[in-house]
Amino acid sequence: MQVSVLEGGFADAPVQSARAFREIMTAMAQPGRINTVDGAHAPGISVASSVALLTLCDPDTPLYLAPSLDTADLRNWIAFHTAAPLVTPDKASFALGAWSELLGQDFPIGIPEYPDRSATLIVEMPALSATGATLRGPGIKDMARLSLPDADAMRDNTRLFPLGMDFILTCGSQLAAMPRTTRID
Amino acid sequence: MKMSDYNFAYLDEQTKRMIRRAILKGLAIPGYQVPFASREMPMPYGWGTGGVQVSAAVMVPEDTLKVIDQGADDTTNAVSIRRFFEKTAGVAVTEHTDQANVIQTRHRIPEQDLTEGQILVYQVPIPEPLRFLEPSEVETRKMHSLEEYGLMHVKLYEDIAQHGAIATAYAYPVRVEGRYVMDPSPIPKFDNPKLTMAGIQLFGAGREQRIYALPPYTDVVSLDFEDFPFEASKADHACGLCGAIDSYLDELIVDDQGARMFMCSDTDYCAGRQEETAA
Ligand SMILES: [Zn+2]
Numbered sequence: 001m002q003v004s005v006l007e008g009g010f011a012d013a014p015v016q017s018a019r020a021f022r023e024i025m026t027a028m029a030q031p032g033r034i035n036t037v038d039g040a041h042a043p044g045i046s047v048a049s050s051v052a053l054l055t056l057c058d059p060d061t062p063l064y065l066a067p068s069l070d071t072a073d074l075r076n077w078i079a080f081h082t083a084a085p086l087v088t089p090d091k092a093s094f095a096l097g098a099w100s101e102l103l104g105q106d107f108p109i110g111i112p113e114y115p116d117r118s119a120t121l122i123v124e125m126p127a128l129s130a131t132g133a134t135l136r137g138p139g140i141k142d143m144a145r146l147s148l149p150d151a152d153a154m155r156d157n158t159r160l161f162p163l164g165m166d167f168i169l170t171c172g173s174q175l176a177a178m179p180r181t182t183r184i185d
Numbered sequence: 186m187k188m189s190d191y192n193f194a195y196l197d198e199q200t201k202r203m204i205r206r207a208i209l210k211g212l213a214i215p216g217y218q219v220p221f222a223s224r225e226m227p228m229p230y231g232w233g234t235g236g237v238q239v240s241a242a243v244m245v246p247e248d249t250l251k252v253i254d255q256g257a258d259d260t261t262n263a264v265s266i267r268r269f270f271e272k273t274a275g276v277a278v279t280e281h282t283d284q285a286n287v288i289q290t291r292h293r294i295p296e297q298d299l300t301e302g303q304i305l306v307y308q309v310p311i312p313e314p315l316r317f318l319e320p321s322e323v324e325t326r327k328m329h330s331l332e333e334y335g336l337m338h339v340k341l342y343e344d345i346a347q348h349g350a351i352a353t354a355y356a357y358p359v360r361v362e363g364r365y366v367m368d369p370s371p372i373p374k375f376d377n378p379k380l381t382m383a384g385i386q387l388f389g390a391g392r393e394q395r396i397y398a399l400p401p402y403t404d405v406v407s408l409d410f411e412d413f414p415f416e417a418s419k420a421d422h423a424c425g426l427c428g429a430i431d432s433y434l435d436e437l438i439v440d441d442q443g444a445r446m447f448m449c450s451d452t453d454y455c456a457g458r459q460e461e462t463a464a
Contacts (some may be wrong), residue, residue, distance in 0.1 A: 139400035
């Protein structure tokens with residue numbers, strides 16, 4: 001096994017994952033808010049995506065890896081640090097990749113009795129800033145702005161409510177979230 | 186035992202991840218009850234094991250924790266939960282609402298408005314607002330999925346027919362963002378208007394294995410009728426200790442002769458007002 005596979009995890013998982021979850025949770029609770037995380041680095045992906053994987057994924061969460069990220073290094077890192085099984089989009093609880101590779105895939109959106117049985121997409125972004133699309137909805141006082149990868153596709157997702165996917169957008173050590181409730185003007 | 190004898194915040198990492206995932210889905214679908222696999226906690230169910238598990242999953246070592254039981258910080262239940270997290274998570278504790286990052290509550294919302302960044306964790310005995318109308322979980326899930334809330338309105342209207350007003354005083358049902366009907370836990374209906382707030386609200390039911398959530402500023406409306414609008418009522422008195430006329434009051438028998446007194450149920454709010462007056 002390569003050294004890089006063993007590295008890049010949390011040195012103190014209970015405390016680091018607790019701090020990381022607080023950042024992910026407050027991002028999901030307040031769409032548009034951009035939080036900073038640290039402490040993990042998987043091969044070929046951002047710190048924020050690495051932290052999200054370590055904090056949320058384990059043997060109970062099937063994960064879809066977009067083709068360009070589907071390298072032996074990252075597969076091994078995920079297996080070693082999370083043991084999440086890698087699956088096709090339709091079976092995924094989580095997915096990781098750039099927007100262009102996740103768009104149009106057939107991810108679970110939940111079922112009417114269990115809308116929570118839906119995928120959370122961790123989207124690697126080239127940039128993340130409080131600019132661009134206007135967001136309204138739960139978690140937002142009046143309005144917020146966020147640089148979305150694809151406002152039209154996200155609008156379509158919002159229309160599925162209470163079904164739909166939820167998104168964690170990552171760039172470097174920063175992350176933001178877009179739950180299915182956020183309305184985009 | 187020392188803190189080092191436990192995992193941080195007592196629960197193992199896989200359990201916390203499972204609860205954390207449920208919390209995220211709860212926040213993404215406000216008012217919807219997310220199932221989770223509740224764990225045995227070193228306290229009886231009546232002591233809010235659902236709330237304790239949610240608190241354990243969201244807590245960081247830098248937090249300051251407040252625990253209230255019907256508004257009071259000093260009941261056996263509140264003291265035990267506070268000590269539990271002091272010991273297992275090493276967090277600071279406080280009785281002051283404005284100094285807490287995480288507030289675990291049984292059956293009250295603090296009088297003082299919460300601010301952004303504060304997290305309110307409710308202990309919930311019965312998470313399903315439709316349960317008393319329909320005992321089957323399969324059926325209540327179906328009712329929520331179809332927004333079949335007519336029976337709920339019928340029940341409230343029967344109250345009006347019988348009592349001239351809606352008799353439900355606690356756990357008064359609300360509609361979240363015009364979609365899910367939610368049980369706000371057995372808070373007095375006086376607290377319902379505060380459910381739309383700047384803080385994050387998380388609800389944990391241990392025995393029933395459900396987590397649900399309200400992000401900040403979520404639209405929460407108490408069910409009512411045009412001719413019988415919702416009223417956030419309280420006892421029509423002032424607090425006997427601090428004189429507040431805007432707080433929720435408990436009625437207490439204060440001597441052997443059965444003399445009664447009304448006082449704030451929120452002990453921190455009341456103490457703060459008494460200090461202000463004394464200063
Ligand atoms: Zn008082």
